[in-house]
Every structure is written in C-alpha cells, then in structure tokens.
Amino acid sequence: MAHDARPRRAGAEPQCRSHPRGWETALRLRVRFSKTGKIRFIGHRDVARVTERAVRKVGLPVAYSEGFSPRMRMSFGLALPTGYESDGEFVELPLVDSAVVDGVAGDTDALDGVDAPSAARGPAIVCRGGAHAPCEHEPELDAPSYCTIAEALSEALPVGMEVSAAVLTDGRGPSLQAAVRMCGWRFEIVGLDEAAAAKAVAALLAAGTVVTERVHKGETVRSDIRPSVEVLQVVGRSDLGAVLSAELSATPRVVRPSELVSALAPTHDMGKARRTHQWTCGAAGRAEPAVPSRCAQRQKETLSG
C-alpha cells in the first residue's frame, strides 16, 4: 500500500527552503551512503566532519562558502538519530565551476591516465588525483554515475560508512532536507514475539489517533503520530524479538521508530533500527535521491565473497 505520496493535510506541506546564495547554478554530486555497525553511535555533526575529511582525502572539487572562515558546502538529507543504522543516507556536494570537463570539448590534459569519458554519459569530474569518468555500466540511470568516486569515498570514510552511489545532478530543486518526504525503516522490538507484534500493529493502524509523549527541549510534548504512519508491518523475527518495517511520512512531523515502539509495546525496548530509504515525491511518484549503483553493489559482493 501507499506507494504514492499522498499529502495528508493541506496545511502540512513542508516549506521548500531555498539554498544559500550561489548554490543554484552549481552542479552537485549526490552521494548515497550507509551507516552500520559501531559507527552508528556517532552523531550527525560527526558524520558531517568525517564526510568533509573524506572529500578532502579524495580531492573532490567541492565548493566552499565565502567569507572569513570558509566551510565546505554540503547538504544532508533528514538527520539520522544517533544510534540508528542506515542503508540510505544522502549528502549533496556542490562542485566548483571548474570541476567538470566535458569529454569531447574539455581540457583533456586533466584526464591523463584515465579512460576518456563518454560524452554521451556525462562529463568527467576532475579530482586532485585525476579525473573520474562516468560509469559505462548503468545506462538505465537518468544521471551520470561515478562508481570510481563512490569507491574512493568509501575507502576514505570510516568502517561502516560505505558509499553505494555518486551521481551528478544539476543544481536546481530544493535541498535534500526539504525534498525528502518519507522514510523507510526496519526495527526490532526486544522480547516481543511476532504474533503479539502483529496484534499491536493492527491495533495501531486501526486507531484514528495515536498520541505519544516525548521530551523536547526539556518539555514534555504530546502529539499524534498516526498521520505519519503510511505503512507498518511485521516482517519477521531476530534473536532479540519481532522485526517490523515502516514507512513514515515526514509530515506533519518526522516520527522516529522509537516513538512507534513506545506506542506499540510500551513495556518493551527497541533493538536495532535501520533506515532503509529516504524518498522524495514528485509528479512521477516517489523516488529515492539516488539508488545504489550496481557497480558498487558488485564491488561489495566481490569483497565479501
């Protein structure tokens, strides 16, 4: 169910935040990465810091802000709560104007030692160590995909953060944070069997409102989480208990799986939780900002096999 985004309420549309000045024209590299294992315990700001260092290690031509203390420009999707794993994190990196070289017309000196890019697939991205041509193996994608950059970034990031896609997009459109409208989750409820979990899920879905309490900035806030729940189901069990999956709309507000668990089984703890997807919604239905590239998948399988 619910594979189309349906605005829940007229007044709940997220405001489309505009980018800082200077962003609109730049090409952006959109990177999809995971956050699994021990690294899930670092916070959002730490993720930004390690990403910034990885970009510098790879020598990606990412734009900096102007002013006294220039910072690397980057924009993430919805923040992942600390302690949660993810298969679908995104960061957009605006590139400097001189970053791309058209394979046919461009400065081919910069491409020394690199396969000449196919003009049909897209431009090459010039990094410190050399230029990266778009991948030839994924003709079905809309945007040029750079598997060698994905690989280099994975190598530069800490263990547990793997880059599964790096695609070039034009600079138009809202920021990822504003564009993401729905997230997919998978999470455990510790000590709850599948039957009990299914019963709790059915009860929650049948309810018109599900009011939960949470502490926000030192104050207890009561709110209805039911409008955000698009999909909720039991999908199996793990060593710890039932495993559920959910698709939660980012409007009217972003709901965390832990809030679902406290509504479903107040006396049970949540085990591991993993974000599986972030979706944007457009005229053509919902879509992920970037899907895992098959090249990157293949590399991962080769490594693990």
Place this chain on the structure above:
Amino acid sequence: MQQPRVGSDLTSWLFAYPDTYEIGLPNQGLQILYELVNERPDASAERAYAPWIDLEAEMRTHGLPLFSVDTHRAAGEFDIIAFNLSAELVYTNVLNCIDLAGVAVRSAQRSDADPLIGAGGHCAFNPEPLADFVDFFVIGDGEEVVGEITDVVGAWKHSGKRSGTREGLLRDLAGIEGTYVPSMYAVSYDGAALVEVTPRYPDVPPLVAKRTVADLADWPYPRRQLVPVTEVVHDRLSVEVFRGCTRGCRFCQAGMITRPVRERPAAQVREMVSAGLERSGYDEVSLMSLSTADYSGIAELVRDTVTVGAGGGAGADPSRISVSLPSLRVDAFTVDVAAQVSRARRTGLTFAPEAGSWRLRQIINKLITEEDLYSAVRSAYSQGWHRMKLYFLTGLPSEMDPDTEAIAHLAANCARIGQEYTKRASVTVSLGGFVPKPHTPFQWFGQNPPDELSRKVRLVRSALGRNRRVQLKWHDPAASTAEGIASRGDRRVGVAIEYVWRKGGTFQEWSERFDLALWQEAMSACGLDLDWYVHRHRGEHEMLPWDHIGAGLHRDFLWQDWQDALAGHGLPDCRWTPCYDCGACTEYGIEHIVASPVAPNGGSQGTGQDLATGHVVPVELRPRQLAGAGAPAGGGA
C-alpha cells in the same frame, strides 16, 4: 582505519590515558608509542581512556572491565598497561583504571600473571607519589626504551610467566636505562625527613637517568596520526617541529626536563605535513613545540606549510590549509607569523607574559619587556584580532603586591591599545596559581596557600576596578593545593591518593568533580602534614623525593639558578649563547640541534636580548653512573 593485530604470542601493550577520550586521544606521546609498538612483528598495542563516571557506573553494575577502544579486549588480558601522566590531578584516575582492569591497585599484591603497570610522561619525573601502584616508570623520551621494554617483557612472556618470576622480571626492567622500578628501592626516613633511597640489588642503579633521543629526525612519528570520528580537544594534524626548550623559564618543568633543543629538519616537517594532511583529510595543522616561534626559519616554514596542499586540482586549494601555532612568543614578529597563516576569522590571540612586573619576570626568567607585549598586542589589533588573552601565574617566588597589581596595569594598557583599533577590543586575564615542580630551580620554593592565592586574585580584581574591557578568569586555588601534594610528594603521599580514590575522588582535574576537602581529609587521615609537603620552603641540603631520578640537570646548577632568581638575575638562552653547563647536554654527550645560530628575529626574546646575567655556575664533571649494560660512558652524575 588502523586495526592492531591480536595474537597470544604477541607482546601486548595497552596504552591508557587517565582522562576522557576527548582529552586523551590527541596526545602525541601516546600515539607515537602506539605506532612504534605496532610496527614490531612481535608486539601489538591498543589504547584505552578513562570512562566518564556514568559509563564507569554502568561497567561496574554489569561487571565489565576496562577495555581497549581498538578491539574491545579486556585490559587484564594485556601484558602491559601503560599510563600517560601529563598532570598530577589524574593520579586518582590511574588507580581507578587499574582497579577497573581487574588488577590489584598496589603493585605488591599483584600476581605473576597480572599485567605490568607502567607509566611515563612529564609527571614521571617525580614518580614517588605513585610508587606503590606502578610497577615501572619510563623517565624521558619513550621512543627507544619502549622497544627495550618490549624485548624484556616478551622474553618473560615466552618463558611462560612462571610463578615466582615477576620479581626477576622487574629487576631486569630496572636494568634498562631510563626505567625506574620503585619496588627495587628501599626508602628510609628520619621522622618527616627523607634520608635515603637505596637500590635493593647491586645491579639496580642508584640514579635513574632520563632517556633522550639525540635526533628527532630519526623519529618521524606519528606517521599515521589517529583521526577520531568524534570531536576531540585538538582536532587537527599535529607535527612536532622541535622537542626541548632552553628559554630557561624557571617555573617551567617542561623546559627543564626536555633539554636540549632538538629541531626536526625543515624538509622532514614539510614532508610530515603534506603526507599527514593527505592521509587524514584535515585542513588544519598545528606546528607543535614548547615555543614554535623559536624554530629556525619559522617564517619560511609556515609560508611553505600553507601552500603544501597545492598538489593540483581544485580539491586541494592551498588557501584552505590553516596553520595553528601553539604557545606564541610575545613579540610583534611572532604576531606577523601568526597573521600570515591564520586563514580563519581573527578573533582571539593568546600571550603568556606570566608575571606582571619586569622585576618578577626577571626572577622567573621570562625575559620579555612591557614594550614587547605592547608591540605584540598592537600588531595583533592592527591586523584584525580583537580579543587578547593574557596568561599569568600568581604566587611566584618573591611576588609582592605591586607585582600582582601590575598584572591589572598591563592588561588595562593592552585594552587601551586595542581601543585605538576597534571598539570591540577586549582583554581576558587568565590567572593560575603557581605550583612548584620537581627538577626546576623553584623546586625548593614553598607554594602559596590557597587563601593567599585567593587574596592575590582579589588584588588583581580590585586593581582592575570597573574596567569593562578587561575580564578576569582564574584557576581554582584549591586545585593548585592538591596538585602541589602530588607534584612534590614522596612515596608516603600514595596512601592519601589511594584514600581520595577510594572515596570516589576521580576526575579531579575537572572543576565540577574537584574537592579540596577530600584531599585535606585524606592527608590528615593518613597522618600527613599538608603544609609540610606543599607550603614549606625547602633547604639546600634537604634530600628531595626525586633526587634519585636524573633529568640531566646538575643539582648545583638548579640551586645556583634558584639563588640567581632571588637576586633578580636573568639567564640567556643557551641555544644561541655559550653553554652554562646545566648538565642536560654534557651529561649525555649530546647537543642542541638547531639549524640557525641566531634566534628568529624580534623583541627581547629574539636577537634584541640585553640582560644582566648571573655569575658563572660552578660545575664539575664527574664519571657517570652506568645505568644499564652497554650504555655509552660520558658526562658526570
């Protein structure tokens, strides 16, 4: 990411920093040793940091031991647990970590198979307060000795750590030059007075001389600096440009015990900077030393450093590399160098005149004039900085109220200079209570009691009056008192440290956790006189608890320098002037390694020094005690 190997046949070190991960991770000494041990095929090294009180409570509730951050291995499984001692107030944390490791806190109660507890770092130059808890101390530079210890412990490990062999192992360790094994020494007292520290075996040296690496160029470490995924106190690349300092500031233990000056070759610094930035992804590098503006050719070095990232391609824009210089020298030249490299917003700059009056600065041998400070401050304000931070010590030898009040006078003048340049000009005065340190000319001085330090803080505050441009901050005088106990204590204060730890007194360097009443209670419960240990002046012939530890400095040099201090005589920097034979070089047959025969330009700290010096220090050369087999002979003891 580096992943140490694990194997039961490897001699394993756990390098532990007795404070939180955020504070401990950047420590360069620990990282150097970690890397050196891991380069050996027969050894492995991991790291641990003190768990904060909430984590400690969870660990104790669930019966979890102290474990390594690398592989989460229990601390008790390592052959050696070695602590970095950077400050005295961490001593209770050392005890807590040993206990959390599941090891007996007192060395005497450990069994043969227990890990050896080691310690090193600047505080190890007075090891006595921790003598009952630590099996061996390393005195001085660790680069060479860490390998020698690994050899000895490895041989013992492979012989099966059989019952009854630990004493023999400790005796072997005591034979390694620069390694002090407190249980190999008997200590005798006459009432309160320390009378004698004698080796218990003939092959144990009566004086443990520090280790010094002769040439930093042989040790380009860390090559693979650890890059934390969470935020830590110094989150940038660090490259040590020289070790040692001979400015001769008399309060400064680091400058006394790390002599001589050993500069890293400029080409090697450049190589370490460029390789380090590339593999870490950092955009900031700190050029580390005790006084980086004194590095030969510092201006050229920083100019090259900011362009070092220029490897082609837009991702390596050299203008993005920023350089930080710790411990700025107080003169305009230094500020110009800082201006050249500071790419970030210019907000605050820190200087350390240390004393308010020229009279007192001569006594402490911090030989900067008021004009030096004003020209530095003027230069900084004129180049866009608008907040100056000035570090001062109070409670210095012979300090009188006009000296203390002069701090306010200096700060107010700096603020006035700032107002000529910006309306936002402000000055922050940071006031620390002076704690005399072993192996310095001030080791005989009786520390000011906390109420006297508090009075001096009030004196500065009232001298500042209603000056809204000057902000005053001060270090808790009570903490200085506790630091004084551990700084110059003897073996007997160990029981008081244990008492404080048993009463929950961990993380004593954190102001929210510090409690002087607990230390006072501990001292009196253990029958120890706090005044006698901390506040009393000591005499020329009194045996000091660290007299059997050799920092290279002749005791008569230190005494003479103490007398010169009281007479107000300065002592020039021997890097650029003739040797006055403090002992640090002559004892070891080593020399300064300095690329330039003159000081980097500028101010009284540069070439313009013109000082009334003290008389020639009488020093005689005597044959040196051979501390270990195969040690080169030379110098005197």
